[in-house]
Amino acid sequence: MRLYLDASVLVPLFVTEARSSVMAAIVNGLTVPPLVSNFAAGEYSSAIARRFRMAQLSANDASDVLEAFDAWSVAMAQPLEIEAHDIGLAAALVRRFDLKLRLPDAIHLAACQRRGLTLATLDDMLADAARALGVAHIVPA
Numbered sequence: 001m002r003l004y005l006d007a008s009v010l011v012p013l014f015v016t017e018a019r020s021s022v023m024a025a026i027v028n029g030l031t032v033p034p035l036v037s038n039f040a041a042g043e044y045s046s047a048i049a050r051r052f053r054m055a056q057l058s059a060n061d062a063s064d065v066l067e068a069f070d071a072w073s074v075a076m077a078q079p080l081e082i083e084a085h086d087i088g089l090a091a092a093l094v095r096r097f098d099l100k101l102r103l104p105d106a107i108h109l110a111a112c113q114r115r116g117l118t119l120a121t122l123d124d125m126l127a128d129a130a131r132a133l134g135v136a137h138i139v140p141a
Helices: 007-014 020-028 038-053 059-076 084-094 103-115 124-133
Strands: 003-005 035-037 078-080 118-120
Touching: 003 007, 003 103, 007 020, 007 038, 007 059, 035 038, 038 059, 038 103, 084 103, 103 118, 103 124, 118 124
Parallel strands: 003 035, 003 118, 035 078
Antiparallel strands: none
C-alpha cells in the first residue's frame, strides 16, 4: 500500500491533538515512506500559520513544528508533485455535486485516484467522496 497523507493527517503528526498518537503509530508502522505532495505541504504550513494567528501556537512553537515537518519530509517521506492533470481531474470532481468536494480536497483525491494511492485523511467528507469513487482510503480512529 502506498499511503498519501493529506494536511489533516500531517498536522497531528507535529502538533499534539487527540489523534496524534494514532497517526504516529500508522506512519511509523509503514514499510515504505508515505507520500506527501507539495500541495499538502502548503496546506500544512497554512494550518500552522492559522494556529499562530489564533494564538494556539507561539511564534517559536509554530516555527519549530514547521522546521520539524520540513526535516521529516526530507528524511521520512517521498515527495509527490501535483501536476496540471491533477488539477484538471480535481476540477471535474468538484463538478460532481454528489461528491460535495471543495477544490483543495478534490486535488488530494485526484492525485490518489490517478496514481492508485491510498489516501489517509481525517476529513469525513473527503473519505466519503473517496469511497464513492472507489479510491482506497483510511480514516484513522
